[in-house]
Amino acid sequence: MKKILHLSFFILFAAAYSQNISNYEYVSIAAKTGKFESAKYGLSGILSSKLKAGKYEVVSESNDSWPEAAKNNPCGVLKAEIEDTSTFLKNKIQVNFKDCSGKTVASFEGKSNIKEYEPGFKDALNVALRNLPASNPEKLAVITETPKQPVAIATEPVKSTSNQTPNSGAKTENKAETFSNGTLNLNRIFISDSQFILASPNNSTPYAIFKATTKKEVYRVQLQDGSQTLGYIEHGNIVIELPNADGSYRKEIFEETVIMAY
Template identity: 45%
Template sequence: MKKLSITIAVFCASFSFAQKVSDYKYISIPEKFTGFKNNQYGVDTALAKSLKGKKYIVISGNKSEWPEEAFSNPCSVLNADVVNDSGLLRNKIILEFKDCNNNVVSSQKANTIIKEYVEGFQDALKQALVTVPVSNPKMVISTTQVESSSTNESNESPKSSESRSAKYSNGKTMFQRVQIDGNQFILIETNESTPYATFRATTKKDVFRVKLKNGTTTIGYLEDKNIVIEMPQPNGEYSKEVFHNN
């Protein structure tokens, strides 16, 4: 299990430490930027408009208002901030983007000779935004979450640890189970970045709400050491797809 945990950590680190701004689908904008008072001089509106134009989904800094996909995986959200770095003669800003672990993914300084606050800050922001690429989202997994999961595994019985982190096969394809948090895990195909299926816990033990790669929702459950998904069929019936623990 130790070897398997290391494999998962390395796999997830390749997503976290190599993340770029364009890897994200969601960007959160806070109610107040760093260094600004109550009046943000329209910087928040200008930032949101520009990010939407670059195909990002802009969401509130209030997590209770987040869409389900972002709320269930907060590490898929990049957090934006515009820092007021002004001096005596120039309006200056730092446009920062941080991941869910508060690591800086991107930081860009910009300044303007325009002294008026509204026009000046927005002009500096416009310059900083030139470096922000168009969104091309990829799956983002938190190494903190995975490391926490791996730590928990070391304190569990072999049977429990085996169920939290293991390789599975449906007879045709190999999958890796990755624990996102205590209530959610994913099955991901080897060499793929998009989850084949995302499992969220229900009120019943070992029964999960499942969202498939194509967006279809169904249910899944644990059966012995295996994972079972009830796969919807065109005729309205369900078939049983079993992922055997290897």
Template identity: 40%
Template sequence: MKKITVFTLMLAGIAVLGQKVSDYKYISVPEKLKDFENKEPYGLEALLAKGLAGKKYIVVQTLKDWPAEAKDNPCSVGYANVSDNSSLLKNKVLFEIKDCNQKLIFSAKGASNIKSFKEGFQDALKEAIVAVPVSNPVEIVQTVKTEPVSVPSENKSETAPSSSVSENKSEKYTNGKLDLQKIQVDASQFILAESGSSVPFAVFKASSKRDVFRVKLRDGSSTIGYFENGNIVIDMPQSGGDFTKEVFSGK
């Protein structure tokens, strides 16, 4: 066995397990909360944005309006949502913030005895926002660390893969409706292309977080994508600022 030195990127900040919501600078608030989109306007989105701004977070909404820092690293953004958690006697909400991998990093409940839906839900949300800690963002820093890696001497020409992109062996993916070809452009970029189309279905560019990519869709919209259990997942933008999870499995 012969030892060679391989440089690997070790991410601080957002890559650290046990991330706290106060570590985040940006919080994304939907333009329309899903649980309330078919109901009369309660003003919860504006109230949530105002409450988070009061806690020193920078609130972002439509992806096209995100600042460059957030677009370049979608995993530096926390994603907020408010659900209707009401009982027969009280208006209740469940307020959650998740990271880019949908891991829960903050949760709080609020309840109100006010019977009016609009005033009651607003009162409940205000109670939940009180529990949010003030933003104290952690600087996202990349440091380089050298690690010895053992490889067989007969494979001297081989190097360890620099990205998890190369670990995925399948070149064809489908979501049951579309059959796409994965084309590796370089170590940090690949595309998903539909046969017969001159425009790629999606272009993936590596972010600062392993297995998470900045994605440009063929309609021009931007979102994030990531690897999950050997599949390629894209958060597909929907009207109103929501996202749906689209899973493409290797064929």
């Protein structure tokens, strides 16, 4: 039985970014996959050229230089990883395209009969990318920084100085931590020093994106339906303020949890 696709996607995605990389416009190329460096033998350059020929915009791994639309919608950026899958007899290259939650959207593998490494890897990569579809995305909507009226947050004030960097202690490694509100189990995935997402480990639909404010551990939050609110870290928990019908706000608290595997 086919699974029903969710139509309400994160951050005003006008179309479902499902299993088709042509729905994406932006791609970053990983510098290394495991121990294999993508620049080796000029492979990352070949991949970049092929992507650009397919009307994709290649962006750096660091989001500092990303276009505004990509910065505001990090889950509209695919990550391409070049992997050496060679056997004893053949040079093989696999290119995996992953979304912001680490889920593989598409994989392309090519093999070559050329035994020498450099020409063999290049040939295998070109074979792998023969069926790379052209980009034909729904344009990402740029979200302006116009959050709702400020909401009072019941947290202890944090002293800061003009030289303090917001959330400077945030983790930047691609390490998933699991948080639960009792119903949902979501992974926290850091996009950058000042940005992380909560996403379901079972699909590529992010639940919320958190962008740092000038106050430590307080974030502007973009919810799955496109609405904006505030969130913060309290006693190690992730708290999101959700509006009630009467205009007041309630807390949705996600506590860090350990999922036991049997």
